[in-house]
Amino acid sequence: MKRLRNPFVAESGTYKTSYKNDMKLFKTKKQTIIMMIFIGLVLVLPLFASNYAIGLLTLGAIASIGAIGLNILTGFTGQISIGVGAFLGVGGYTAAILTSTVGLSFWITLPLAGVATAVVGGLFGIPSLRLKGLYLAIATLAAQVVILFIITRWTSLTGGTAGMTLSRPKIGEYSLSSNTSYYYLVVIILILTTLYATNLIRTRTGRAFLAVRDRDVAAQIMGINLFSYKVMAFAISSFFVGIAGALLAHYTMIVSPEFYSIEVSIEYLAMILVGGLGSVFGSILGALFITFLPVGLDMMISVISGYLPNINQILSSFKELVFGLVIILFLIFEPGGLAQIWLNIKSYFRLWPFSH
Amino acid sequence: MTFFIQLLVTGIVVGSIYGLVALGFVLIYRASDALNLANGEFVLIGAYISLTIMTAYNLPFILAVLITLVFSAVLGLVVERIILRPLQNAPVISVIMATIGLSSVLGGAVHMIWGTQPKSFPAVFPATPVEFSGIIIAPVYLYSFIIVMVLLIIFSLFFKFSKMGIAMRAVADDQEAALSMGINIKTVYAMTWAIAAVVAAVGGILLGNINGVSGSMATIGLTVLPVVILGGLDSILGAILGGFIIGIIQNLAGGYLDPLVGGGLKEVVPFIIIVIILMIKPYGLFGKGGIERV
Numbered sequence: 001m002k003r004l005r006n007p008f009v010a011e012s013g014t015y016k017t018s019y020k021n022d023m024k025l026f027k028t029k030k031q032t033i034i035m036m037i038f039i040g041l042v043l044v045l046p047l048f049a050s051n052y053a054i055g056l057l058t059l060g061a062i063a064s065i066g067a068i069g070l071n072i073l074t075g076f077t078g079q080i081s082i083g084v085g086a087f088l089g090v091g092g093y094t095a096a097i098l099t100s101t102v103g104l105s106f107w108i109t110l111p112l113a114g115v116a117t118a119v120v121g122g123l124f125g126i127p128s129l130r131l132k133g134l135y136l137a138i139a140t141l142a143a144q145v146v147i148l149f150i151i152t153r154w155t156s157l158t159g160g161t162a163g164m165t166l167s168r169p170k171i172g173e174y175s176l177s178s179n180t181s182y183y184y185l186v187v188i189i190l191i192l193t194t195l196y197a198t199n200l201i202r203t204r205t206g207r208a209f210l211a212v213r214d215r216d217v218a219a220q221i222m223g224i225n226l227f228s229y230k231v232m233a234f235a236i237s238s239f240f241v242g243i244a245g246a247l248l249a250h251y252t253m254i255v256s257p258e259f260y261s262i263e264v265s266i267e268y269l270a271m272i273l274v275g276g277l278g279s280v281f282g283s284i285l286g287a288l289f290i291t292f293l294p295v296g297l298d299m300m301i302s303v304i305s306g307y308l309p310n311i312n313q314i315l316s317s318f319k320e321l322v323f324g325l326v327i328i329l330f331l332i333f334e335p336g337g338l339a340q341i342w343l344n345i346k347s348y349f350r351l352w353p354f355s356h
Numbered sequence: 357m358t359f360f361i362q363l364l365v366t367g368i369v370v371g372s373i374y375g376l377v378a379l380g381f382v383l384i385y386r387a388s389d390a391l392n393l394a395n396g397e398f399v400l401i402g403a404y405i406s407l408t409i410m411t412a413y414n415l416p417f418i419l420a421v422l423i424t425l426v427f428s429a430v431l432g433l434v435v436e437r438i439i440l441r442p443l444q445n446a447p448v449i450s451v452i453m454a455t456i457g458l459s460s461v462l463g464g465a466v467h468m469i470w471g472t473q474p475k476s477f478p479a480v481f482p483a484t485p486v487e488f489s490g491i492i493i494a495p496v497y498l499y500s501f502i503i504v505m506v507l508l509i510i511f512s513l514f515f516k517f518s519k520m521g522i523a524m525r526a527v528a529d530d531q532e533a534a535l536s537m538g539i540n541i542k543t544v545y546a547m548t549w550a551i552a553a554v555v556a557a558v559g560g561i562l563l564g565n566i567n568g569v570s571g572s573m574a575t576i577g578l579t580v581l582p583v584v585i586l587g588g589l590d591s592i593l594g595a596i597l598g599g600f601i602i603g604i605i606q607n608l609a610g611g612y613l614d615p616l617v618g619g620g621l622k623e624v625v626p627f628i629i630i631v632i633i634l635m636i637k638p639y640g641l642f643g644k645g646g647i648e649r650v
Binding site: 335 | 389443452460467501581582617635639
């Protein structure tokens with residue numbers, strides 16, 4: 001049936017006439033087309049962008065995978081984790097040990113790194129049955145410190161503070177040593193992760209996660225097995241964090257305990273907060289934002305330093321200050337994060353010029 | 357044996373400072389259910405300000421301490437008003453992240469103003485060590501311990517008898533009931549933050565006297581977490597006892613086990629203790645477990 005459309009009136013809603021329609025990931029044709037164009041743009045970007053920009057985007061995409069993982073745990077299931085840094089480390093070191101020491105191929109170690117991190121994450125998720133909120137946050141903080149200590153001290157396995165070196169993955173004879181090729185690899189994994197996470201929320205498991213977040217005791221009364229779902233949330237979340245850790249390790253080609261400090265954990269938490277808790281799209285926005293923030297500040301500083309020559313000495317402290325400020329401002333003025341801002345902008349234009 | 361007692365004494369002194377800083381933690385948690393992860397930066401700022409006042413303006417120690425305390429109290433009030441009050445009904449993660457953001461802001465500001473080089477405190481306490489039957493104690497340790505003990509006694513009297521202290525306990529117990537009895541909760545929150553900042557600053561000044569002042573001092577903000585978890589997040593007595601226990605265990609582990617694993621155990625042992633406590637007795641030695649109704 002073809003409907004007449006008045007081109008001057010905005011759409012009034014999407015009407016679903018079948019269950020199949022209701023279950024679609026993209027509700028309208030327009031959405032599908034926009035998404036295809038966007039993915040197309042992402043894929044052709046390397047043709048125009050500089051090598052440096054592609055490197056940054058790769059880092060942003062890797063961070064997005066980790067942030068989506070953390071958002072599954074913190075945003076969807078409501079379990080606060082300050083231990084992401086160490087879980088990234090578990091993924092990175094698993095990849096390093098399996099490829100460099102054991103000699104397995106990257107394509108086998110990548111999922112294995114995810115699985116290993118999922119096991120460790122699930123293990124540290126066990127206390128979450130008894131602990132909530134602040135107590136759980138502190139427990140994950142303890143996990144961060146303890147895991148990092150083990151990594152630093154188990155010198156025979158991990159190389160201690162010196163770290164380990166890795167190589168870029170290969171497809172047959174072709175090595176993904178250029179930034180562009182690695183970018184494609186990471187982007188494809190990011191798209192798969194995004195698809196998985198978006199679909200996860202629409203399944204029984206995802207709905208159980210949301211119920212646990214909103215009120216875990218009520219969820220339990222309704223027949224949700226708290227223990228298995230909380231541990232599952234930790235495991236699924238850690239799986240993606242581990243994948244991100246392995247990708248990061250193969251990108252930088254070195255792993256060392258200092259890359260996985262508590263500051264990294266805080267950065268990841270900042271990503272999902274700035275992006276939007278419980279939003280997959282927000283995780284990506286937040287990850288890109290936090291990755292590009294220091295770069296943007298660097299550029300700003302290089303402009304200012306013409307006038308204030310001393311500013312380079314306090315650069316790192318200045319970055320720290322701005323980072324904290326960004327977190328606080330978002331929390332106070334837009335707790336919904338960038339995802340919420342995006343929605344606001346969209347609905348503003350959709351209803352324009354009659355916004356009320 | 358002397359080695360053991362030496363470690364024990366150090367543990368007790370460091371533990372008493374932990375207890376003091378943990379007190380600020382517990383106060384804030386009791387009043388507003390928030391975890392102040394910027395506590396370490398309060399410690400740092402207290403230390404740097406008293407140091408600057410003493411070295412740059414050559415004021416006597418007591419005066420410098422007083423000015424520092426006033427400044428810290430104001431800092432606590434400002435932080436509460438600007439950051440915590442808008443987030444009063446926000447979820448736990450927002451409050452945690454806000455204090456993490458605050459610690460980043462304060463840390464960045466401190467490094468921008470004072471740099472990252474460690475500085476030593478001008479000698480305040482006499483330098484000749486005191487000797488008790490073979491055990492040598494630096495006077496700094498002795499004085500620190502006495503100061504902390506006096507402060508703790510003052511605070512327990514304050515909570516027991518003063519109107520403000522009783523109001524604070526009432527708010528910690530039941531906010532709505534306190535509100536209906538005519539207690540101004542906003543004032544109580546503000547006072548809580550001021551006291552927490554002051555207590556942290558005292559800890560900073562004492563630690564500065566013992567170890568010198570540097571940016572790494574802020575890690576005490578994290579080291580104190582095991583203390584409050586051990587004692588129970590909402591117990592003042594627990595914070596103080598927990599401080600001693602963690603201080604002693606930390607120093608003993610550092611002294612005896614460090615050579616076995618190659619160092620660094622001192623910083624990690626408290627967190628291993630956390631994991632164990634959370635598994636066995638999640639609400640600590642004196643904390644209250646909640647009953648939840650749906």
